[in-house]
Amino acid sequence: MYRYDEYDETLVQERVDQFRGQVARRLSGELTENQFRPLRLMNGLYLQLHSYMLRVAIPYGVLSSTQMHRLADIARRYDKGYGHFTTRQNFQYNWPRLEDTPDILQDLADVEMHAIQTSGNCIRNVTSDEFAGVAPDETHDPRIACEIIRQWSSFHPEFSFLPRKFKIAVSGAKSDRAAIKVHDIGLRQYQNEDGETGYEVMVGGGQGRTPMIAKTIRPFLLEKHLLSYLEAIMRVYNRFGRRDNKYKARIKILVHEMGAAAFSGLVEEEWEQLKDTSLQLPEAEVERIQSYFEPPAYEDINEPVASFENKRTEDKGFAAWVNTSVFPHKQAGYAAAIISLKPIGGVPGDASAEQMDAIADLADQYSLGELRVTHAQNLVLAYVKKSDLYALWQGLVEADLATANQGLITDIIVCPGLDYCQLATARSIPIAQEIAERFADIRRQHDIGNLYVNISGCINACGHHHVGHIGILGLEKKGQESYQITLGGRADEHAAIGERVGPAFSYETIVDAVETIVDTYIGIRETDERFIDTLTRTGTDVFKEALYADPA
Amino acid sequence: MPILRNGAVIEDKWVLLDEADEPQAGTPLVVPSEIWRASRDRYLKWYGPLGIRLSPADEPSAIAHDFGRFELIEIDFPVFGDGRGFSIARLLRERYDYQGELRAVGDILRDQFLFLDRCGFDTLAVRQDQVGAWKEALSELSTPYQAATDKRTTVLSHRHPAKAAE
Numbered sequence: 237m238y239r240y241d242e243y244d245e246t247l248v249q250e251r252v253d254q255f256r257g258q259v260a261r262r263l264s265g266e267l268t269e270n271q272f273r274p275l276r277l278m279n280g281l282y283l284q285l286h287s288y289m290l291r292v293a294i295p296y297g298v299l300s301s302t303q304m305h306r307l308a309d310i311a312r313r314y315d316k317g318y319g320h321f322t323t324r325q326n327f328q329y330n331w332p333r334l335e336d337t338p339d340i341l342q343d344l345a346d347v348e349m350h351a352i353q354t355s356g357n358c359i360r361n362v363t364s365d366e367f368a369g370v371a372p373d374e375t376h377d378p379r380i381a382c383e384i385i386r387q388w389s390s391f392h393p394e395f396s397f398l399p400r401k402f403k404i405a406v407s408g409a410k411s412d413r414a415a416i417k418v419h420d421i422g423l424r425q426y427q428n429e430d431g432e433t434g435y436e437v438m439v440g441g442g443q444g445r446t447p448m449i450a451k452t453i454r455p456f457l458l459e460k461h462l463l464s465y466l467e468a469i470m471r472v473y474n475r476f477g478r479r480d481n482k483y484k485a486r487i488k489i490l491v492h493e494m495g496a497a498a499f500s501g502l503v504e505e506e507w508e509q510l511k512d513t514s515l516q517l518p519e520a521e522v523e524r525i526q527s528y529f530e531p532p533a534y535e536d537i538n539e540p541v542a543s544f545e546n547k548r549t550e551d552k553g554f555a556a557w558v559n560t561s562v563f564p565h566k567q568a569g570y571a572a573a574i575i576s577l578k579p580i581g582g583v584p585g586d587a588s589a590e591q592m593d594a595i596a597d598l599a600d601q602y603s604l605g606e607l608r609v610t611h612a613q614n615l616v617l618a619y620v621k622k623s624d625l626y627a628l629w630q631g632l633v634e635a636d637l638a639t640a641n642q643g644l645i646t647d648i649i650v651c652p653g654l655d656y657c658q659l660a661t662a663r664s665i666p667i668a669q670e671i672a673e674r675f676a677d678i679r680r681q682h683d684i685g686n687l688y689v690n691i692s693g694c695i696n697a698c699g700h701h702h703v704g705h706i707g708i709l710g711l712e713k714k715g716q717e718s719y720q721i722t723l724g725g726r727a728d729e730h731a732a733i734g735e736r737v738g739p740a741f742s743y744e745t746i747v748d749a750v751e752t753i754v755d756t757y758i759g760i761r762e763t764d765e766r767f768i769d770t771l772t773r774t775g776t777d778v779f780k781e782a783l784y785a786d787p788a
Numbered sequence: 789m790p791i792l793r794n795g796a797v798i799e800d801k802w803v804l805l806d807e808a809d810e811p812q813a814g815t816p817l818v819v820p821s822e823i824w825r826a827s828r829d830r831y832l833k834w835y836g837p838l839g840i841r842l843s844p845a846d847e848p849s850a851i852a853h854d855f856g857r858f859e860l861i862e863i864d865f866p867v868f869g870d871g872r873g874f875s876i877a878r879l880l881r882e883r884y885d886y887q888g889e890l891r892a893v894g895d896i897l898r899d900q901f902l903f904l905d906r907c908g909f910d911t912l913a914v915r916q917d918q919v920g921a922w923k924e925a926l927s928e929l930s931t932p933y934q935a936a937t938d939k940r941t942t943v944l945s946h947r948h949p950a951k952a953a954e
C-alpha cells in the first residue's frame with residue numbers, strides 16, 4: 237500500500253497542529269460555532285444531536301493492520317469501544333469529545349491516517365474497488381489514480397469551498413465494484429485501441445433526493461491529463477454550480493440543467509487552457525506511486541489446492557462461507573476473503589475494538605497485514621493463500637465474524653436512520669435487523685442467492701436505496717413511519733435507479749412485502765437466474781401484482 | 789476593515805463608489821461591477837486611480853479588455869462558504885494575466901488566508917481581530933501538493949527536482 241514520504245507526513249502533521257489551534261480558539265470562544273463549522277467539517281468532525289462524530293478517512297478503503305489496531309485503540313480510549321465502517325470506505329467514531337479530537341487526530345497521524353476532507357463542501361475521500369490489485373477482471377490498478385487524486389485534492393486552494401460535497405470514484409476492471417456511475421465524477425480506467433492508457437470520464441451521477449446516473453463527458457482521456465481535466469471540471473462546477481439551494485447544489489443538477497453536452501463543452505474549453513500546464517502528470521510521479529502497489533512476492537502454488545478442496549467437502553459451514561465470502565484472485569493459489577460486518581441482528585458496519593484487533597491479527601497472519609473496506613460496509617483480506625482459508629475461517633468464527641452472507645439478502649446496506657440521525661424520517665436499522673432475522677436461515681439465503689437490499693431512513697439516501705435491487709426508503713406519513721419500495725436499482729456497470737412499485741408499506745408490513753417479492757422471484761426464476769436478472773427479464777409488473785393483489 | 793498585504797496593515801486609499809455621492813475628482817475609486825457595466829464609458833474617463841469590485845457571479849472574460857485600466861480588482865466573498873472567488877482570482881492572474889492589485893473583500897476568515905494567497909490575492913480586507921493571524925495562518929502548510937497561482941514549491945517538484953528544473 238501507499239506509504240507517506242516526508243512531504244505527506246509533514247502535511248498531515250501540520251494539519252493536526254492547525255486543527256489543535258482551531259479547537260483551542262473554539263473552546264476559548266474566539267470562534268463561534270458558525271465560524272468553526274467549516275473548519276471542523278474539513279477535518280471530518282460533525283456535530284450530531286447528542287455529540288460530535290469524527291469521520292476518519294481510509295483512502296480508497298485500504299488500511300494496514302497497524303492502522304486497524306490504532307482505530308481499535310482510539311475506540312477504547314476516546315469512544316465507547318466500537319466504531320462504524322461506512323459505505324464510503326471510511327470509519328466513524330460516534331462519541332468523541334471536542335477537546336479530545338486533536339489528540340485523536342495526532343494518534344491517527346502517527347500511523348499515517350487523518351480525517352482531512354471527510355466532510356464539508358470539498359473533494360472527499362476518493363473511493364474504489366475493494367479488490368483493486370487482485371481482481372481477475374482488472375486491467376488497471378485504480379489505487380494509483382486514487383492516490384494521485386488524493387494528493388492533488390488535499391488542501392486544494394481553489395476547491396475547498398465548493399457549492400457542495402464532491403465525490404470521485406475510480407474503477408479499472410470490467411465489473412464496476414466502485415459504483416462509479418453514481419458519483420459526482422466516475423473514472424473508468426482502460427486501454428484504448430492504440431494501446432494507450434486512459435479514462436472514460438463520467439460526471440453528474442449521484443443518489444440523494446434526485447438520483448442520477450452519470451453521463452460520459454469524455455470517452456477517453458489520456459492518463460497524463462487526469463489532473464488537468466479534473467481541475468477543469470472542478471473549476472466549471474465551482475463557478476457555475478448552484479449555491480442558492482443546498483438541495484440543488486450537487487454537480488448532477490448543474491449537468492442536468494445545462495445538459496451534458498453543454499457542460500462538456502465548458503469543461504473542454506477550460507481544459508484546452510490547462511492541459512499543457514504543470515498539471516500534466518510527470519511520469520516519474522506515476523511510477524513512484526505505482527511502485528507502492530506492485531504485487532507482493534506471491535508463492536508459486538498449483539491449483540487445485542488439495543487441503544482447501546478437502547475441507548470444503550468435509551465442513552459444510554466452511555463451504556457455505558466459501559461460497560459467499562471468497563472472491564477469485566489474479567494469482568493461482570490465492571483468494572480474497574470477505575469479512576462480513578453484517579451479523580444477523582447486528583448493526584451493519586459496526587465493529588467492536590476487540591473485533592478490530594482480531595481482524596488486524598488475522599490480516600497479519602494470513603493476508604500480508606493489509607485490509608480493505610468495501611462500500612457494502614464489509615472488510616476484505618486480499619492476499620489469502622487458499623491453503624490458509626480454513627484456518628482464517630476458524631479465526632473468524634471465533635471472533636464472531638464468519639457470517640456467510642456476502643451478497644445475500646441479509647448483507648444489507650443501511651443508513652443510521654431515526655436511531656441516530658437527526659434528519660431521519662423513519663427507522664432503518666430495525667428494518668434491516670428484522671429482514672435479517674426473517675431470512676436468518678442460511679440455506680434459504682443461499683437458495684435466494686445474490687440480492688442487494690438497501691435501506692435509507694430519509695430521502696437523502698445515505699443507505700443507497702436507489703441502487704439496491706430492492707430499495708427501501710423510510711418516510712413519515714401522518715406521524716407514522718412508512719416505507720417505499722423500489723425495484724431494479726443497481727450500482728454496477730449496468731447502473732440503474734430503482735423503480736418505485738407503488739404505495740408505501742407500514743413498519744409492520746414492510747418485511748412481509750420484502751418476503752412477497754422474494755417469493756415471487758423464487759416462483760418465476762429460471763435456473764441459476766439471479767434476482768436482478770429475473771427482474772430485468774420480467775419487468776416489475778408481476779411483483780406489483782403480488783404486492784398489491786387484493787388478499788380476498 | 790484593515791487591509792493586509794503580506795501580513796502588514798497598509799493604508800487604504802480606495803473609496804467604494806456610492807452613486808448617491810458625487811466622488812471628488814482624483815479619488816482612488818472602486819466601481820462595483822454592475823455600475824461599471826451600466827456606465828463604463830463614464831468611469832473609463834475617471835480622473836484618478838480606478839478599481840473595480842467583482843461579485844462572484846461576474847465573468848472575468850467580459851471585462852478582461854479593461855484590465856489595463858484597473859489598478860485594483862476586488863473580489864467579493866458574500867459568505868465565507870462561497871468559493872467562487874478563488875476560481876475568479878486564478879483566472880484573472882493565470883488566464884488574463886492581470887498584474888495589478890487583487891484584493892479579497894467580504895466575509896473572509898483567517899483560515900482562508902493561505903488559500904487566498906495561493907490563488908493570487910495580494911491584499912485582503914480582514915476582520916479587526918484577525919489582523920495578527922497572517923503569519924501563523926500562512927505557516928500552517930509548508931509545502932502544498934498542487935501548483936496554484938503562487939510560486940510556492942510543490943511536493944511534486946521536491947520529489948522530482950530534475951523535472952521541475954526543465
Ligand code: SF4
Binds near residue numbers: 651654659697
Ligand atoms: S438517509 Fe437520511 S436518515 Fe439516513 S443517514 Fe442519511 S440523512 Fe440520516
